[in-house]
Amino acid sequence: MTLTGTLRALFAGTMMVAASGWAMAADGELVLGALLPLTGPAAPIGIEEQQGVQFAIDQVNAKGGLNGVPVRIVFDDSQGKPDQAVLAFNRMADLQDVPAMITAFSSISLAIAPLATRRELLVVNPAAQTDKLENASPYLLNTIPLVKDEAQVLAKYATANIGKNAAIVYENAAAGIDGRDDFKKYFEAAGGKILAEEPVEFGQTNYRSSLLKVASVKPDFVYIAITQSHETMADQVGQVPGFPVAIGNTFSRPFFGYASTEGWYQTAIQSGYPDDATLEAFKTQFDAEDMGFFAREYFNATNIIIEAARLVTKDGASLTGTTLRDAIFKIKDFNSPIADIRFDTNTASRPVEIQQYKGKERKVITTSTASSAQ
Amino acid sequence: MLYVQLIADGVVTGCAIGLVAVSFAYFYATTGIFHVAHAGIYTLCGYIAWYLTGLGIPFILALIASILCGALVGMFVQVTLYQTLENKGASPLVKLIASIGVLTTLQNIVAIFFTPNIVQFDLPWRLNSLTIGGVWFSVPQILILLSSVGLFAAVVLFSKYSKLGKRIRAVASNPGLAEITHLNPQRVFVYVIAISSGLVAVPGVLVGVDQALQPYTSLIILLTAVIAMIAGGIGSLGGAFVMSIVLAVIQSLSVAFVSGRWSIAVVFAIFVLFILIRPEGLVRRKFSRAI
């Protein structure tokens, strides 16, 4: 193939992409986008999130859509890479003409935030927690409190009730590092002392040397901030004699239920289950044993966008990023069995619980909301 | 005590990586193909064994089945891909890129046909443990130790004394001569890839039993093994195995002295210095193969 031949083929391909895209957008339907990490090390989480979104859309359409207009969702794979995310953002914005997009992953959300501002397109983030998301864009809404909100609650509780000498095990990625820094800040401010901090890599499955080192400095407790592979870490904690009690964050849920994690604590963003019928429908549709945390959060976040879209169409306005965003701030309170979410700022304020693993239950010890002043 | 346990842990990890390094080195030294897809076979075999044990098949049978599958997939890649490329006169670099294609394909086959999730074997005994001389080991770790040392010894003996082993060495040292003396290098390459792919299934499965399985992270394990191979001296199976253990112990121990976030950098800094001072590797062998 000659150079010009190749270029012509490429150009023809791109035109085809464009043409088919325009054809799709012309139909009478609301198209939403979801930009999730569907391959790569974060794929397990991305796929759970995808199920949550897909389920919400299917439920809406089963009930007649948005006042009779069907809702369609376009998924795109960010691979967890910012440059792919920028391409995918433009692809969805240009070809599918989506007014709103659901995102995941701190780096992805930060990379598309300036584009959201520029193109006035609503981006809803139900999972990434890095603190920088707070002011990344006026069009970026976080339905989950950020790392610092949880760390603040946790550090306060730990200094008062568990001890003043801590060690930290954190995932060497945005969420883990923010967790480490924020916890350290609030913990030291409350008079605590960090004896050791050990990183683990995203996707790693051998934690033994890190766990051994952390245990060897004999802290009162260990703060663990990882987002996956908890089962493996729980196994290996059981293999380190005399491992201290640990505390974790919302992501720590899978630690529950192991002999080695008995008596551990975690903060938890209050996140309940939908009603039984909905839950069963989810389990049947995806052949799943449970509706996981991310599935529930993405289900709920999708519903928030739909609710806002309802208000916009009721008022007879056109569905754009700006009208959707304004509608969300106008509705302000979104209460569902999954969560009570309130938007005073771009980041939802939600109650944070401290739970302790006791036998077969996660016992709620206290509930509080982080002061947004700090 | 912390140090002893860290060393013990490093030795086990090193043995598993050592088997990856030895199997990779065996194929690489014979064919000169930078067979990155080896990492894909490692992953695939782990998931096959996981799937079979999930069906209730006894673990030992699942392990054997995954070894066989690994060998078959390896042979398939050699016959359909590497051999075709060789006939077309492709450079080693082109074979490397094709191998990256195979790796991507295998990883995603695992994600599509099994699961993209991190999974653990449902085997109650995998959490049992033993204490030997005050040092703690899990049962799968013991299996990794024994099987790695055993298989390593077997490969060395095979290469040295068996007829096929000698034939492989003859092909490796002079492919051109092997061609005209009817040693049939292309057929030998198929045997070699079958052996090395079968071997890599063992750490692929056992590390999965000990820790967990992941579809997308085996490349880093392979690259660590490749570093060990080079530091040990390409062409020396013993050098590759020993260096794997040395590197893993250094990495495990380094956690006690520097923050773990620099441990990869430490290992590599040592490696680069080592290579600059002693480019022929730990075991002096004459070997030059441009890629």
Place this chain on the structure above:
Amino acid sequence: MNYFFSFLVLAEIFSIVAFSTNLLMGVVGIFSVAQAAIMGIGAYTSGILVMMGVPFPLAVLAAIAVCAGVNLISSLPSLRLAGDYFIITSFGTQLVATAVFINWSSLTGGASGLSGIPVATMFGYSFVTASQFAVLSTLALCLVALSFWLILRSPYGMMLNAIRLDEIAVVASGRKVLQTKIGVSAVSGAYAGIGGALYAAYISFIDPVSFDIHVSVLVVTMVVVGGARTLAGSIIGPFLLLAIPQALTLIDIPSTLVGPIRQLIYGLLLIAFMLWRPQGIAGKSL
């Protein structure tokens, strides 16, 4: 048509980095899998400087200078090491660079990256949208391609080719091989620096993952698929390899398997390409 232009910009940036790799690998025969790390150093240098208020053109120049220097230093071991060893050494360079990007967090923002890098502004013009930025990236690509062409055509280029084919003969004929190799490394680094600076300005967010080993491997793949040692190859490769995933988004795939299936097709296409045209699309035999 922002989508089209954002694709164009990204492909052009990767073409620039492909030129950098092509110069090292295809022309001199230094096989490096660390070009993404060098690009990353350029991106961080220019991103950090612009955020400190340094004008964009100056920041780009700084990125070029830093990258030329770093690439030169990281290529030094290749003067002593043969093929296989240098690949792994460069792999080490890549991992160390990633560790530095992640851990020197006071400067680089750590794993959570550097966000809010200001829009590129030059001579009173702001390059905000993808279509505006495309002007800048096209211009940069043309400059890089032109200099690449000139280097290949010059007597200097002839010597580079000779070094790759038979280094000992070149040494024996009394040419200064060392200086030549060092010079090329610096130019190659400068290309990567330009690519990195443009990337940071365009995406406005950079993090260590954007410049990790997978990106380096991708760039090498681009060069080989396009055709090593050719000017057209360094452009065709990146455009093609970035276009394939885009074209794959058109195929209707059950939503839960979307990602893995696309990646699977990508892997199979890569194999097919190598079987069909091992020398690369625009390539001479490698």
